[in-house]
Amino acid sequence: MSGLLVRRAESADFPAVARLTVAAYEADGQLKGEHGYGAVLADVGTRAASGEVLVAVDEETGAVLGSVTFVLPGSAYAELSGPGEAEFRMLAVDPAGQGRGVGAALARACLTRAAELGCAAMVICVRAGMAVSAHRLYERLGFVRTPEKDWSPAPGVQLLGLRRELAAG
Known part of the structure; x- marks a missing residue:
């Protein structure tokens, strides 16, 4: 199995990010009954202008396998973060690339980025009823429910709030 590289998305990646994000949310049943959220997920350019869109790329093929949007409090896509916190949103793995650790690699990259910026914690929200595997991933990474x-x-x-404290320094 080839390795993964997590890096900041380039504009050439945006169509693949849009496609895989919508596909992942549809496959997980998260777009049923939604009112325009698929269009928000597909608007990668606006997300990139408001935060950092990261991609996980197959090092051998160059294929984009997943993406996530990292934001700070007060930015257009921030939903939960307050002072000293960062958050990530729209974590998605191409359904064809699941089971390779892509989601964990993207989440860890966000944790690293938050620590680099001196944040004290990372917050995220997950949809109630989301796949058990996603909840287990966040638990393994040290996130705890924050009602x-x-x-x-x-x-x-x-949406359920989760928080992970980050090591000082």
């Missing part, structure tokens, strides 16, 4: 960060962006959509 005070729970919220609902639309009727019938419940």
Whole structure:
């Protein structure tokens, strides 16, 4: 199996990121009944202008296998983060590339980036009822449920807050 490289997305990556993000959310059943969220997921250029879009690339083939958007509080895509916190959103792995550690590599890259920027914690939200494997991934990475960060962006959509403290220094 070839290795993975996580790097900042380039504009040439945006079509692949848009395709795989929408495909991953559809495959996980997260776009049923949504009102325009697929278009938000596909708008990679706006996400990249508001935060950092990272991609996981197969080192052998160059194929984009997954992506995530890293943001800081106060930015257009920040939902949960407050002072001293970073967050990541829209973590997606191409359904054809799942099971290779892509999601974990992207999440770890965000944790590293937050630490580089001096953040004290990383916060994320996950949809209630999301795949058990995603919840297990975040638990393995040290995220803990933070009910005070729970919220609902639309009727019938419940998001659960998770937080991970980052090592000082």
